Amino acid sequence: MSAPQQPATQREVSVEIAAAAAGPPLPGGHPDRAYSPYRSTALRAPQQPLVVSPPSLTELAAPVFGPRDVAPLDADLTRHHAGEPLGERIIVTGRVLDGDGRPVRNQLVEIWQANASGRYRHDGDQHPAPLDPNFTGGGRALTDDDGRYRFVTIRPGAYPWRNHHNAWRPAHIHFSLFGTAFTQRLVTQMYFPGDPLFGLDPIFQSVTDEKAQQRLVAAYDHDVTRSEWALGYSWDIVLDGAHATPPDTDDGDRD
């Protein structure tokens, strides 16, 4: 076991973030797994290079989900308990697309998030902020034929974590996505526009390319906002990974 170390200051971590940003971004804008400003990567990022392999037939297929798996209410996180959760009610919607712009249809989208106070319903979250008896924070939806998902939830709060001294995560919603191929699997986080913590957060900054960072940030969308009820945000998600071109032969019922 290593000896306890004094936690780094934000200033020290910010210097590391700036140094890492100087290198060329990885394909797709994905983070380098060995990203030292995020301390937990130190013992968990592989040291060997990935082995390039053509995807197998198994990896070019994907699990199938349907109405039996996801109830309509699963996508409304404000209605999972008897009362209304505290916080700012929001609508988050967008499309799941593959790299060619095709919608990913009838596929599972899952989210989980902190409550309005920045507290997760999880034993490991020791942030001294209140739990909300009317908010759990997990949701599921299936995309429609246009690849669109839609959640109703509350805007999560920022919260502290122990990566370094006085470290705070910008408000975010975790997203889990499947494509038409297992190779397209993606877990990511959606952020809110204009957050002052972006520049300080090693997880957000692990995406070093500024344009790629912006692809993690939802847009406020007044067309999604519902009068006298909830603010709306739009966020499209683009999956990469090798995938088979969908066959034309057996989907004649599509337009």
Add this chain to the structure above:
Amino acid sequence: MLDTTPSQTVGPFFAFGLPFEGGGDVVPFGTPGAITLYGTVRDGAGAPVPDALLEFWQAGPDGRLPTRPGSLHRDGRSFTGFARVPTDRAGDYHLRTLRPAAPTGSPQAPHLAVTVFARGLLHHLFTRVYFPNHVDANAADPLLSALDDERRATLIAVPDGGPTGPGYRFDVRLQGPGETVFLDLSTHGLAQPPVATAETPA
């Protein structure tokens, strides 16, 4: 081509969002031929990783990939081909499934596709579980046959009479000695020998 949405870590708090009831039950209890696939996820110091999440996706014993919806809602009879299991406090996971056959036309030996998520992993990792019984198919497998013995062994489950029937152990070492072979599957089906990718600088 549209620009990709970058990956971010699954973080430490996915427990109320992703795991689901029966997530490790690819087949119901009592299914003839069911095996327990289990193992431990360890970090670069050899310490168990108690907050990893593993997903498995596979063909059935008939070589067919499931196409029926219903992977989250277990109906108590179907083979779903999909498992999602978090590690426990000891870094252990287990699932109950059937050994796959290779889909028709597959150049690969029978295997399970695996995704590994964890706090501290900014981007998930892909790997595969192969089985030692398929000696000839494994020898012909394009991935296995291009690896040296030590690395190849990290992808092959070890038979080991498990607590609930025939068992196979498949440990995942994220980093360090015995590091599991993780895959870059981003090539679009081009047949080429496995080579080091520039994605993760040494």
